Amino acid sequence: MNAKRLFLRVFGFFFPNVCFSCGRIIGEGKHLCDECEETLLNISAETACPFCGIEKPDCDCAYSVYYFKSAAACFYNEGSAKNLVYNYKLGRKDYYCGYLADFMSENIKTKFKDVKFDYIVSVPPTAKSLIKRGFDQTRLLAKCISKRIGVPLRSGVIGCRPFNPSQHESANYKERFKNVKGKYYVKKRINAENVLLVDDIKSTGATLDACARELLYSGAKRVYCVTFVAGGLKS
Ligand SMILES: [Zn+2]
Ligand SMILES: [Zn+2]
Incomplete structure (x- = not known):
């Protein structure tokens, strides 16, 4: 040996x-x-709704209009996919990022195959969550995806104001959309046709929608979203 x-x-x-x-x-x-x-519950590229990114029986796009053009997620926020995100961000397993980014990058290549992205932007963390977790898990994911799909990561485009109550403690669909109002703001301009917005979880889509709105204000023409998991909270 x-x-x-x-x-x-x-x-x-x-x-x-x-x-x-x-x-x-x-x-x-x-x-x-x-x-x-x-127990990884894959969200099929063929049957997913092109707007919210979840499969048709669970989609409620008929009642919503989003600032983002389209969202895509790899798995439902259940079973081992849910554990993976939980361990990654709350268990401080930052070395999971490459594994999660592999799935997300493949998903981007499939679902947004006709889109040429100018930049990647990650959903900014609240100061409270950054202190609690010790790292910006979303930015790290975006960085790994940037390397895999060859699209530059732009930092500091949108900022996050201190926020209370935190999003996961607020109860329902409507409240979540109300709670994110004014939470994010434009920090600097971005001149881009297509921006890819990255987050780890999409539940109602309220956070992604609020960030997409700010990206449009900051100069992006279209915003597409990608998350590792989606779903898990119904109205
Ligand atoms: Zn939908
Ligand atoms: Zn296991």
Whole structure:
């Protein structure tokens, strides 16, 4: 056995490879155990609504008009996909970003294959969430996606005002749209035809919509959104 293989075997004994979702020990080179892989609920590119990005039976676009042109998500916010985002942002597993960005980049290439993006912008965090999590998980995702799809990341285009109550504590669909009013603002101009807005989760779409509005004010002609997961909150 050569030195490198011996090192990997010893390293693997002390730091075994674990499932990103449930923490169970798994084989080298994998990110999810078989069970968690089965609970990834894929949102099909063929049947997803082109506006809100979720599948038709769950879409309520008939009642909403969005500032963004189209949204796309990889998975439903349930099962292991939900765990992945939770572990990534609240468990401070910043090294998950490449794994999540791989799925998101593939999704962008499929769902927005005819769109030429000028810039990527990430949804800015509140000061409170940045302190709580210790890193800007959305910007990190956007950075990884930028490398994968070859579109530059623009920082500091939109800002976030201190905000109360926080979005996940507010109860329903209508309240969420009301709560984000005035939360985001334009910090600098962006001259672009198409901007890709990145976030980790889309629940009602209120946050993405508010940021898309500011991007339009800042000079973007069209805004497209991508998230890792979508859904999980009905009206
Ligand atoms: Zn697992
Ligand atoms: Zn829809």
